[in-house]
Amino acid sequence: MDAFYASVEQRDFPELRDKALAVGGSPDGRGVVATASYEARKFGVRSAMSSRQALQRCPHLLFTRPRFDVYREVCNQIRAIFKRYTDLIEPLSLDEAYLDVTEDKQGIGSAIEIAKAIKTAIRDELGLTASAGVSVNKFIAKIASDYQKQDGLTFIGPSKIISFLEQLPIDKFFGVGKVTAEKMKSMGIHTGRELKQFTEDELIRRFGKSGKFFYHMVRGEDSRPVKPNRIVKSIGIEDTFETDLKEEQEMLKELNVLCEKLEKRLEGKAKQGRTVTLKIKFADFTQITRSKTSMFYLNTAEDIFRQVIELFSKADMENKKVRLLGVTISNFYDADLEKLNNPQLRLF
Incomplete structure (x- = not known):
């Protein structure tokens, strides 16, 4: 989706x-x-x-609070449109997903035409625009989807993949962050063509495990399937406060609210987990995390808050102001069950 949250706000408020x-x-x-x-x-x-920083760049900038419930509802409407064309949908976030249209539900006969139909439906039915990338694998399609924002559609066919990647600036590669891009540029790597000059061993030596990924990505190689049921490894919630919190009682009150909201999210996902993580960001933007793993699975606000209080008591909060608090739960029951049922993952 194009500037998803902002586009929904502009649609709803003329x-x-x-x-x-x-x-x-x-x-x-x-x-x-x-x-x-x-x-x-x-x-x-x-x-x-x-x-x-945003105001420094744009003094007339307007601000609005996020309405995540509305964004989730619009997301569900978008996915309902996707399902008209394929059942193989792998969400990446509220506003992005991979679609495998090999099985053409409507018999359209062209991935490009399917992308056009989806974009048209989103525009006509929801009043929003989306950009699509069409190619032979997830990695290339992802790059293509960002290539002609906004309301774009980019097709990169098999015969064009190598030349396209060779001329692509290195910081446009999906998976290459700002820090990595700067490191590559210091090595004389500014485009895909220059990245291809390095062997796999050289890239692994310089970038660790990511080096293997970089070696294959610049060659357009990606065998990952679209997975409709991606495993959710953690569910969390956090809040940034308009005024820094000074009193511990205030902080615990806000943490209790977060635990109540987290319980609803866990209920919606039918999840229960054993590890609770507390995140605290201070007024000076430094932050800490503290985690605790229980013997039992947790999914109620009361049980989660009990763990949070214990974690909070171990944090050094003396004379510190807090701007953000967050609570996350992980080590879900279904993930643990999968490990038990998979002999290759057992530890003896």
Whole structure:
């Protein structure tokens, strides 16, 4: 989806259309931008940017609070459109998914035409735009989907893959983050063509396990199937506060609220887990995490909060102000059950 959260807000509130908009953050400079509209992106405003920095780049930027319940509902509507064309859908997030259209449910006969039909349905039925990438595997399709934003459709066929990747700037490769891109550039790697000059062993030596991935990605090699039922490894919730919390009682009250919200998420996913992780970000942006694994599976706010209190008591909170709190639960029952049923994963 194109600037998903911001596009939903502009669709639902006409006064925000054609305006530089940030979802998340605040005009007083606190918080972080979750999504920026394309009007804001022209000024250099980006996701995960602090509100203060975003305002420096775009002084007339408007802010709105995220409405995650609405975004999830729209996401469900989008996936219902996907299911008209294929049952092989692997969500990556609320606004992105892989689709395998090898089994053509409507007999359209062309992946490009299927992508066009999906984009048209999203626009006509939901009033939103999406960009699509069409290719022979997940890695190339992902790169293609980002190539012509917004409302784009990019097809990279088998005969074009090598030439396309050779000329692609290294920081446009999916999986190459900012730090890795800078390291590659310091090695003289600016495009895929230059990356291909390195052997697999050289890349592994310089980048660890990621080196193997880089070696194959620049050759367009990706055998991963689209997995409709991706394993959820953790479920969490966090909140950034408009005013730093100073009193421990305030913090525990907010943590209790987070545990109650987390219980609802676990219920919706039919999950229960053994490991609780507490995240605390302080006013100076430093952060800590503390985890505890229980012998028993937890899925109620009361049980999770009991673990959180114990973790909180072990954190050094003296004279510290808190801007963010988060609680995550992992080590789910079904994942543990899979390990028990898979002899190759057992430890004796």
